[in-house]
């Protein structure tokens with residue numbers, strides 16, 4: 001498979017990267033409304049209209065992430081990804097971060113669905129992904145900015161535009 005690695009990310013891969021990143025940020029920022037919805041249902045109390053709307057959005061945006069990640073992984077397997085720019089320990093940390101992202105991008109929606117329909121311990125497990133996601137995103141974005149503004153090596157550029165002419 002590595003013999004036929006592409007030289008860049010395709011526009012579909014780039015679009016999926018940024019769309020999924022935006023949807024995950026939405027989930028992380030507004031996820032607590034879903035918690036309010038679940039608590040209200042369990043304790044039989046009222047919830048605000050905002051929480052009801054954001055809870056509903058959390059459900060559908062989460063399912064969209066799962067569907068888009070399935071598409072992204074299929075593309076990743078069929079087409080592959082360009083070889084990392086650079087080498088060494090940090091390059092391996094970056095590759096490990098990418099793999100962990102894919103695991104989380106599948107497990108977060110799956111445990112969310114289980115938490116919604118089955119209950120505990122899935123809900124608690126689902127909540128643990130929040131800090132893990134935040135740490136990984138900070139690390140990953142810092143890495144991307146380090147490449148762009150310190151190493152000036154085109155790593156960020158190739159996740160913005162396809163590199164073929």
Ligand code: HEM
Pocket residue numbers: 024027028029031032034035036038039058059061062063065105108109110111112113114115116123124126127130133
């Ligand atoms: C990428 C996908 C997802 C992310 C990043 C995500 C993130 C979050 C976050 C940050 C919270 C709040 C946790 C807290 O306040 O400590 C939450 C709660 C919750 N989410 Fe998700 N979520 C995702 C997908 C889903 C999906 C598809 C469902 C399915 C219905 C779902 C169901 C829930 C439930 C039920 C809760 C409340 C858990 C509880 O109170 O026990 N999530 N989620």
Ligand code: HEM
Pocket residue numbers: 017020021022024025076081082083084085098099101102137140141142144145155156157158159
């Ligand atoms: C929720 C947020 C994000 C997630 C889940 C995410 C996930 C990923 C994953 C899984 C890859 C590996 C792609 C592959 O080779 O298959 C990747 C690559 C990349 N991401 Fe992100 N990302 C996020 C946010 C960001 C942000 C905010 C930036 C920029 C500041 C960024 C910049 C990049 C770059 C430049 C690459 C290409 C790395 C390379 O060519 O080796 N990402 N991202």
